[in-house]
Amino acid sequence: MTTPTTPTLPLPLQDRVAIVTGSSRGIGKAIAIHLASLGARLVINYTSNKEQADLVANDINSSCADSTPRAIVAQANVSDPAQVKFLFDEAERVFGSQLHVLVNCAGVLDPKYPSISNTSLEDFDHIFSVNTRGAFLCCKEAANRLKTWWWWSNNIVIIIYGWWTEAWVWGICSIKGCSGDNDKDIS
Ligand SMILES: NC(=O)c1ccc[n+]([C@@H]2O[C@H](COP(=O)([O-])OP(=O)(O)OC[C@H]3O[C@@H](n4cnc5c(N)ncnc54)[C@H](OP(=O)(O)O)[C@@H]3O)[C@@H](O)[C@H]2O)c1
Numbered sequence: 272m273t274t275p276t277t278p279t280l281p282l283p284l285q286d287r288v289a290i291v292t293g294s295s296r297g298i299g300k301a302i303a304i305h306l307a308s309l310g311a312r313l314v315i316n317y318t319s320n321k322e323q324a325d326l327v328a329n330d331i332n333s334s335c336a337d338s339t340p341r342a343i344v345a346q347a348n349v350s351d352p353a354q355v356k357f358l359f360d361e362a363e364r365v366f367g368s369q370l371h372v373l374v375n376c377a378g379v380l381d382p383k384y385p386s387i388s389n390t391s392l393e394d395f396d397h398i399f400s401v402n403t404r405g406a407f408l409c410c411k412e413a414a415n416r417l418k419t420w421w422w423w424s425n426n427i428v429i430i431i432y433g434w435w436t437e438a439w440v441w442g443i444c445s446i447k448g449c450s451g452d453n454d455k456d457i458s
Pocket residue numbers: 292293294295296297298299316317318319320321323347348349350376377378379380401402405431432433434
């Protein structure tokens with residue numbers, strides 16, 4: 272007698288393509304690993320720390336049996352529009368699909384938490400260029416590219432914000448829903 276086999280259900284994010292900015296370490300790394308466990312294919316983004324980014328990608332790739340990698344690394348400074356474009360191009364090129372998920376985690380934070388009187392204009396500009404401008408540039412690029420899964424489904428854009436930036440978190444946002452009115456959705 273043959274033993275009945277239990278059908279395997281697809282994972283919730285099976286083969287969805289996700290970019291997690293700043294995923295070489297910290298919160299971004301944890302989110303990338305979690306999305307991979309839900310079935311997503313990942314772009315691990317970093318700006319300077321290639322070694323750490325490679326470790327995250329290797330970790331994800333070694334935990335699945337696929338012959339093709341489920342995670343790749345891409346260096347891109349999110350405050351630079353050309354590099355943001357490259358990041359999205361790379362995701363589409365390598366995985367042969369439009370993007371489904373963007374998680375903005377790239378960020379800089381001075382661990383000394385200086386008071387405003389001790390914060391230089393250069394530090395202020397740098398923090399805002401990554402944490403705020405970077406998130407904006409990635410959302411803008413995503414607004415033009417995110418793929419709608421089904422007519423009723425929304426895509427996922429998450430912004431991890433810090434004490435410097437305005438409190439602005441999108442859990443699951445309708446960035447390109449039924450209306451297709453991206454600008455309205457993202458403003
Ligand atoms: N940790 C917390 O408790 C906490 C709480 C609330 C909010 N946040 C916010 O969440 C965000 C992430 O925090 P975290 O603790 O995970 O930080 P983290 O451990 O310092 O990691 C920062 C990540 O951002 C990347 N990054 C930095 N500048 C970048 C740039 N210009 N372009 C692309 N990637 C860049 C880093 O890449 P490299 O490795 O290449 O440098 C790294 O992957 C920050 O905005 C922070 O303010 C953190």
